[in-house]
Amino acid sequence: MIQMEGVSRVFGRAPNEVKAIVDLNMSIQTGEYVAIMGPSGSGKSTLLNLVGCLDRPSSGRYLLEDREISSLDDTQLSRVRNEVLGFVFQQFHLLPRLNALKNVMLPLIYAPQYPPHASEKAGALLSAVGLGAKLSARPGELSGGQQQRVAIARALINEPSVILADEPTGNLDKESGKEILDIFEKLNQDGRTVIIVTHDPEVADRARRKIVLEDGMLLSDIPIGRTQGGQA
Ligand SMILES: Nc1ncnc2c1ncn2[C@@H]1O[C@H](COP(=O)(O)OP(=O)(O)OP(=O)(O)O)[C@@H](O)[C@H]1O
Numbered sequence: 001m002i003q004m005e006g007v008s009r010v011f012g013r014a015p016n017e018v019k020a021i022v023d024l025n026m027s028i029q030t031g032e033y034v035a036i037m038g039p040s041g042s043g044k045s046t047l048l049n050l051v052g053c054l055d056r057p058s059s060g061r062y063l064l065e066d067r068e069i070s071s072l073d074d075t076q077l078s079r080v081r082n083e084v085l086g087f088v089f090q091q092f093h094l095l096p097r098l099n100a101l102k103n104v105m106l107p108l109i110y111a112p113q114y115p116p117h118a119s120e121k122a123g124a125l126l127s128a129v130g131l132g133a134k135l136s137a138r139p140g141e142l143s144g145g146q147q148q149r150v151a152i153a154r155a156l157i158n159e160p161s162v163i164l165a166d167e168p169t170g171n172l173d174k175e176s177g178k179e180i181l182d183i184f185e186k187l188n189q190d191g192r193t194v195i196i197v198t199h200d201p202e203v204a205d206r207a208r209r210k211i212v213l214e215d216g217m218l219l220s221d222i223p224i225g226r227t228q229g230g231q232a
Pocket residue numbers: 011012018019020038039040041042043044045046047
């Protein structure tokens with residue numbers, strides 16, 4: 001469902017150009033749980049932004065659910081983004097003046113029409129991430145882990161089939177990070193495709209497949225076994 005063929009992303013112009021992603025071939029099937037690793041500057045965020053249609057390849061083909069992304073105009077691209085993809089970032093990017101419920105409802109503003117029962121749906125998502133008692137709390141009144149859970153609920157409001165997360169546990173203590181990973185695991189068990197960028201080998205080990213980048217190229221791409229001799 002996610003297919004990249006010879007994708008490159010070059011920033012700037014020669015002779016000062018930066019080749020962030022170089023001739024990358026990669027495909028990810030529906031329902032996979034993938035960790036993207038690699039040193040700082042290896043192109044992880046660039047790749048995630050390409051997968052998430054926040055950015056376009058400089059060259060190569062990107063097919064998302066059989067749609068050729070490079071052929072879409074900006075309006076079509078943002079529709080795909082809204083319908084298919086949910087984003088979670090290291091900085092939670094919540095609006096400080098809005099309470100948790102309103103933050104979760106925010107992506108619905110961009111829908112063609114405001115769906116019925118929007119606030120009930122947002123409330124249910126917050127309950128599902130363990131924040132049923134915090135609907136009216138503003139971000140400043142929540143812990144980091146709680147804020148990230150609000151951000152996850154927000155990413156889910158349009159029922160995306162793909163969840164993309166860039167260092168989602170990077171700003172969290174170990175325990176909160178574990179809670180966030182439990183949620184991603186549950187989402188994946190429910191059939192969603194989950195792609196996480198991380199520096200942390202422990203975070204990556206909870207995925208089912210590990211892709212390692214180096215200098216914008218694929219260094220390795222391997223399945224992760226759960227237990228010794230278990231499913232790989
Ligand atoms: N908008 C941009 N303009 C110019 N260069 C960029 C831009 N975005 C990224 N780069 C460059 O592309 C390369 C890859 O950057 P990217 O952010 O994808 O790395 P990363 O693997 O996510 O690193 P980190 O682990 O530090 O987040 C780096 O050399 C970076 O400087």
